[in-house]
Amino acid sequence: MKGTRIYDLAIVGAGAAGLQLLYEYFQLAENIDKQVLLIDSGDRTKKSWCFWAEKGHESFPFLIEKSWSQITYCSTQGRKQTQEINPQQYHYIPSEHFFNYFFDQYIPAHSQITVEFGWVKNLTETSENVDIELINGKSFVAERVANSIIEKSINLGEPILSQHFWGKFIEFDSDVLNSESVTIMDFSQKQLNPEYALFHYILPFTSRKALIETTVFSTQAYNEPEYEKMWNVYMEENFAGLSYQIIDIERGTIPMKQIKPSSARGRVIPIGTSAGNVKPSTGYAFTRMHRDAIELVNKQKKTKKARYSFYDSILLNMIQKENQVIPKVMDRLFSKMKFANILRFLDEKTNIGEELKLFSQLQIPLFLKHLLTRNR
Numbered sequence: 001m002k003g004t005r006i007y008d009l010a011i012v013g014a015g016a017a018g019l020q021l022l023y024e025y026f027q028l029a030e031n032i033d034k035q036v037l038l039i040d041s042g043d044r045t046k047k048s049w050c051f052w053a054e055k056g057h058e059s060f061p062f063l064i065e066k067s068w069s070q071i072t073y074c075s076t077q078g079r080k081q082t083q084e085i086n087p088q089q090y091h092y093i094p095s096e097h098f099f100n101y102f103f104d105q106y107i108p109a110h111s112q113i114t115v116e117f118g119w120v121k122n123l124t125e126t127s128e129n130v131d132i133e134l135i136n137g138k139s140f141v142a143e144r145v146a147n148s149i150i151e152k153s154i155n156l157g158e159p160i161l162s163q164h165f166w167g168k169f170i171e172f173d174s175d176v177l178n179s180e181s182v183t184i185m186d187f188s189q190k191q192l193n194p195e196y197a198l199f200h201y202i203l204p205f206t207s208r209k210a211l212i213e214t215t216v217f218s219t220q221a222y223n224e225p226e227y228e229k230m231w232n233v234y235m236e237e238n239f240a241g242l243s244y245q246i247i248d249i250e251r252g253t254i255p256m257k258q259i260k261p262s263s264a265r266g267r268v269i270p271i272g273t274s275a276g277n278v279k280p281s282t283g284y285a286f287t288r289m290h291r292d293a294i295e296l297v298n299k300q301k302k303t304k305k306a307r308y309s310f311y312d313s314i315l316l317n318m319i320q321k322e323n324q325v326i327p328k329v330m331d332r333l334f335s336k337m338k339f340a341n342i343l344r345f346l347d348e349k350t351n352i353g354e355e356l357k358l359f360s361q362l363q364i365p366l367f368l369k370h371l372l373t374r375n376r
């Protein structure tokens with residue numbers, strides 16, 4: 001295509017991964033004059049991105065709206081335990097804040113970035129470039145494409161184990177919340193459906209305002225009326241008689257599936273969810289995507305450690321085949337281990353000695369059973 005402008009990089013998807021990559025790309029001095037095309041469908045679901053990090057190592061610290069230094073776990077028996085997670089902190093970035101920063105400040109300040117709204121239909125690699133075709137008929141050319149479209153094959157192979165959640169941002173009329181601690185998992189509610197492992201999550205912004213979320217691990221389809229029922233039971237059991245206003249709703253699904261991107265070495269590079277950056281056993285992804293963006297931009301080798309995929313496969317097998325043991329496994333884990341160490345393990349920052357110690361605290365026969373029956 002003679003005369004066609006060729007972008008140095010096209011980023012498909014202005015979501016968490018696409019915008020993190022955009023930011024890191026221009027952090028590198030050698031990229032400062034490069035031309036980047038950012039293409040997005042414009043379909044933006046509201047998300048509350050949370051992650052933990054050691055002090056001084058936070059992703060996008062200037063976008064963090066609130067940080068907590070304590071975490072609470074509530075067991076199946078209703079026993080609450082709160083611990084400091086020093087030297088880590090738990091952080092919250094609302095997606096609106098993140099998008100506003102990029103679209104109102106960062107992108108207008110970078111004339112090298114061209115934004116195009118539309119759905120990408122095809123990405124075709126040629127020997128020199130990638131041809132990008134949009135559903136609206138427009139087309140573009142870039143030397144490389146960072147692609148956050150989730151491949152169709154990832155969605156095949158039902159039933160897919162998923163983390164479904166449905167929650168409300170609410171404001172109580174009185175001070176009823178401990179605003180210093182995030183309730184990471186509350187398993188105190190009776191498991192109302194044998195197909196689910198059910199727990200609740202509380203993100204307290206102040207002593208009155210919080211996001212309270214019903215979460216289920218399940219192979220079944222998203223079922224909003226059922227989650228609403230569970231949410232109401234939880235509120236009745238924990239906040240009976242207290243009045244509150246509903247400010248907003250958050251809903252979502254995260255596939256709990258190990259994704260191995262196929263075309264990592266071509267001109268089209270998968271990023272975000274499609275690059276397997278969502279940790280399948282927890283759904284946390286924000287810092288993994290940030291790490292991936294830094295590694296991609298600096299052409300570093302991926303820091304993935306194979307043994308964590310192995311641990312994930314055991315846990316996923318357990319969730320898929322024996323959902324009902326999960327609350328007890330979590331009870332045991334949180335009663336035996338320091339919360340700060342559990343977070344380091346989930347963040348794949350422990351050493352083998354620490355991991356053996358962690359597994360030895362759990363039910364070995366149960367783990368062996370799922371090690372032997374897991375899907376490979």
Ligand SMILES: Cc1cc2nc3c(=O)[nH]c(=O)nc-3n(C[C@H](O)[C@H](O)[C@H](O)COP(=O)(O)OP(=O)(O)OC[C@H]3O[C@@H](n4cnc5c(N)ncnc54)[C@H](O)[C@@H]3O)c2cc1C
Pocket residue numbers: 012013014015016017018039040041042043044046047048049050051118119120121148149150250251252253254271272273274278283284285286287
């Ligand atoms: C409700 C919710 C809450 C979450 N909370 C957390 C959390 O607290 N902490 C955490 O670490 N992780 C969390 N996650 C998981 C993960 O961080 C998010 O899903 C994250 O947004 C994934 O980033 P992504 O860039 O892969 O996808 P997205 O952020 O969804 O971005 C993909 C972008 O690509 C665009 N797009 C897709 N297809 C096309 C196409 N064909 N053409 C053009 N544009 C296209 C979409 O419109 C979208 O803008 C959450 C997920 C959900 C669903």
